[in-house]
């Protein structure tokens with residue numbers, strides 16, 4: 508079974524649109540998400556456009572601020588501080604990656620924790636690992652929603668995550684652990700990786716290498732979640748980290764690229780923006 512992130516995301520966004528349509532009457536305004544894009548990397552431009560389109564659909568106010576590649580770190584941090592202080596802004600997202608002269612760590616920690624819709628702020632990350640209330644990072648949150656929607660039992664299962672990034676690998680491993688899976692975090696240097704991944708009931712791949720996971724690495728009936736977004740070196744088309752054609756017949760469920768995890772990341776961003784808005788308006 509192919510899990511359509513696109514379909515599930517569409518359903519979630521429709522439900523959120525209904526919820527947001529009541530906000531003006533209840534709270535006097537709708538949530539406001541500000542997205543900052545530095546430079547003009549085509550992939551980042553496309554992600555940011557997707558976020559603006561989803562906001563429009565859900566009824567969230569979206570401001571996309573584009574800055575040139577040459578913006579200084581100080582200027583960017585100052586912009587973030589202004590948005591932190593702006594009461595009309597509920598969520599702030601700075602699209603990553605950033606140019607080398609700007610510290611991503613500084614940018615992330617400058618965003619006010621209460622407006623950190625990505626869930627990347629160190630205080631949000633700490634809260635996640637300490638089982639405190641927090642904003643969950645969008646991609647890991649979307650992956651858990653997809654597994655649940657597909658009826659995949661997580662509790663008691665063996666999950667293997669390939670990749671250990673702050674954005675996906677580490678937090679998705681933590682969320683799977685919280686769902687009572689037994690989790691192994693593997694990476695490109697894991698010795699005999701196929702032997703490790705063949706043990707997985709649930710395999711999450713976030714390594715950023717086209718067709719890295721081949722059929723011999725997947726056991727019959729595994730649930731396979733492909734977080735990769737790559738260009739196929741032969742065709743130039745978008746492809747995942749998983750050799751989809753070879754693995755799809757073996758997997759019980761599998762996510763396609765495009766149309767799998769990507770759309771879920773965006774709908775979870777909408778959800779996080781609404782959560783930040785409600786936390787603020789409810790605390791008044």
Ligand code: GUN
Nearest residue numbers: 600601602603604625645
């Ligand atoms: N670049 C790739 N994925 C993400 C994401 O989830 N958030 C941000 N801010 N940048 C990204």
